[in-house]
Amino acid sequence: MGKTVSVLYGVAHSVIMPVARLLWRPDVHGVEHxxxxxxVILASNHLSFVDSVVIPCVVPRKVAFLAKSDYFTGTGFKGTATRMWFEGIGMLPVDRDDTKAAMDSLDTALEVLGRGEAFGIYPEGTRSRDGRLYRGRTGVAHLALTAGCPVVPVGLEGTPDIQPIGSSRLHLAKVAVRFGEPLEFAGRxxxxxxxRARREVTDEIMRAIQGLTGQEEAGVYNERPADA
Known part of the structure; x- marks a missing residue:
């Protein structure tokens, strides 16, 4: 299984990702950070389903993200193709409706970081449907403090235009991806x-993200719609 996923990842990043970059031509800043x-943890604002495709497209190393387990359990040709696509771009399944599984997902993230890899996370928890930046949840701080690794803030703009809410089609749109300087929390x-430490770490990360995007801050947590 691991070998198959590795092959799929190689195909995705040698063929699919270059094509995606050619089509979208993302405006990328700060990738040297x-x-x-x-x-390393890449902590980003979350505007669209395609955020987890855009970020791996422009990052020069593999980034693992969590995705709802439904994408990995489909049957038939479409189900198999969907599973292969998500595995190919480095997604890891999580059951978002199971509280214990959601907690276990943090352990999965720590395993990724423990292998010296990059892990992507959206501290807001779910997509912003009004464009505002919502309060960060402290899972990102748990990961940063436990793993003792840096956090690179990420600011995305324009991704909702690639796949507008309610649309199943991808569109050509101008996208910007900005990476901030790494934030170090070890020993601080x-x-x-x-x-308190988790809250302060999370708030610092969210301030860095807001500095990259200029989004209006909602000041509250974002709750996932029942049908999302």
Whole structure:
């Protein structure tokens, strides 16, 4: 299974990703801030389903993201093709409706980081449907403090225009991807109560993301729609 996924990833990044870059021609800034080796968290705002495709397209190393398990369990030709696509771009399945599975997903992320790989996460938890930047959830801080690795903030613009809400088709659209300087947290919060440390780390990450996007801050958590 691991060999198959590796082959799919190779195909996706040698064939599909260059074609995607050619079509979308994303405006990319700060990619030099991403460490070429070692564990790193890419923490991004979340505007569209295609965010998890756009980011791997422009990052010069493999990035693992979580995706809902439904994409990996389909049957027939379409189900198989969908599963192969998501595996090929580095997605990992998670059951978002199972609280325990969602918690286990953090362990999956730590395994990725423990192997010295890059892990992508959306601290807002789900897509922003009004373009505002919502309050970050502290899972990203749990990962950063536990793994002791840097966090690179990511700011996306224009991705909703690639696949507008309610549309099943992809469109050509101008996209911008900005990477900020790595944020280091190791040792900075020693002795602070864990809950407070996670909140402060998360808020610092969200401020860095907002600085890249200029989004209006919602000031509240974003709740996932029942049909998402």
């Amino acid at each position: 991403i460490p070429r080796t070692g564990p 919060f020693d002795g602070m109560p864990l809950g």
